[in-house]
Amino acid sequence: METAATGREESGAAAGPVEAAAGQEDGGCEGLWELPVERCVRRAECGRCSRPRKVCLCPFFPVHPLKVSTCLYIIQHPAEESRVLRTVPLLAACLPGDKCKVLIGRRFGEDRYPELAAVCRNSSTLILYPGAEAANLEEVALIFPSPSTIIIIDGTWSQAKDIFYKNSLFRLPKQVQLKTSISSQYVIRTQPTNTCLSTLECAAIALAIMEKNDGIRETILRPLQALCSFQLQHGAQIHHSKEHLLKNGLYDKPMPKNKRKLRRMELLVNNVKI
Numbered sequence: 001m002e003t004a005a006t007g008r009e010e011s012g013a014a015a016g017p018v019e020a021a022a023g024q025e026d027g028g029c030e031g032l033w034e035l036p037v038e039r040c041v042r043r044a045e046c047g048r049c050s051r052p053r054k055v056c057l058c059p060f061f062p063v064h065p066l067k068v069s070t071c072l073y074i075i076q077h078p079a080e081e082s083r084v085l086r087t088v089p090l091l092a093a094c095l096p097g098d099k100c101k102v103l104i105g106r107r108f109g110e111d112r113y114p115e116l117a118a119v120c121r122n123s124s125t126l127i128l129y130p131g132a133e134a135a136n137l138e139e140v141a142l143i144f145p146s147p148s149t150i151i152i153i154d155g156t157w158s159q160a161k162d163i164f165y166k167n168s169l170f171r172l173p174k175q176v177q178l179k180t181s182i183s184s185q186y187v188i189r190t191q192p193t194n195t196c197l198s199t200l201e202c203a204a205i206a207l208a209i210m211e212k213n214d215g216i217r218e219t220i221l222r223p224l225q226a227l228c229s230f231q232l233q234h235g236a237q238i239h240h241s242k243e244h245l246l247k248n249g250l251y252d253k254p255m256p257k258n259k260r261k262l263r264r265m266e267l268l269v270n271n272v273k274i
């Protein structure tokens with residue numbers, strides 16, 4: 001999702017493209033060379049990151065999954081799953097399987113999702129969703145019990161809003177947000193403002209804060225940076241945010257006639273949170 005609220009580094013050891021059985025989730029690469037390769041050879045896809053081998057991102061993932069005590073629950077809108085450029089698989093590839101759970105759907109009732117319901121009722125669970133009632137995660141992290149769980153909604157602003165407000169479970173955990181002025185590095189997907197971050201960026205920052213380790217953020221952002229640079233090399237154009245374009249006089253589309261839309265653009269230029 002694109003949430004208001006980012007970096008980069010280490011573990012330089014390249015994992016190398018791995019042609020392992022599809023579905024292999026082991027973060028480490030040693031030993032994977034011996035696994036059957038037929039399926040992947042046919043698809044010409046990397047068995048680990050599921051990307052075409054020419055643009056395999058494996059060398060940019062940490063060799064071993066990051067050791068974290070915080071657990072992430074990514075609540076993914078179904079439309080997000082089918083997008084070509086998704087950031088959640090990149091995030092999941094950096095973390096141990098039991099620390100990054102992805103649930104896809106729009107409605108999450110207690111009956112169908114008893115485990116999620118238990119997580120939402122747990123006092124050590126936070127939900128990352130910006131708003132007037134949301135506390136600054138950096139302040140909350142100082143006093144919050146560990147290990148904790150953070151729920152993040154993955155989707156566009158309106159999809160995330162729908163999921164947050166129409167599922168009462170998500171209003172049980174303490175609501176937190178990221179207060180940061182760092183610009184999104186996810187330059188190939190237009191963000192409404194420069195500080196709108198991808199789900200991967202939100203997760204990287206939130207984990208670094210909870211684990212008190214900036215290296216975590218750097219490590220998780222490496223595959224995203226690599227993805228963006230691959231895409232740019234292959235003809236993608238840098239998508240500056242509308243805010244950036246307007247402020248720099250580069251907005252080349254006709255200004256809206258609708259007064260409400262025009263007002264929204266004025267607010268963007270004047271840095272007012274909309």
Ligand SMILES: [Zn+2]
Nearest residue numbers: 046049056058
């Ligand atoms: Zn790969």
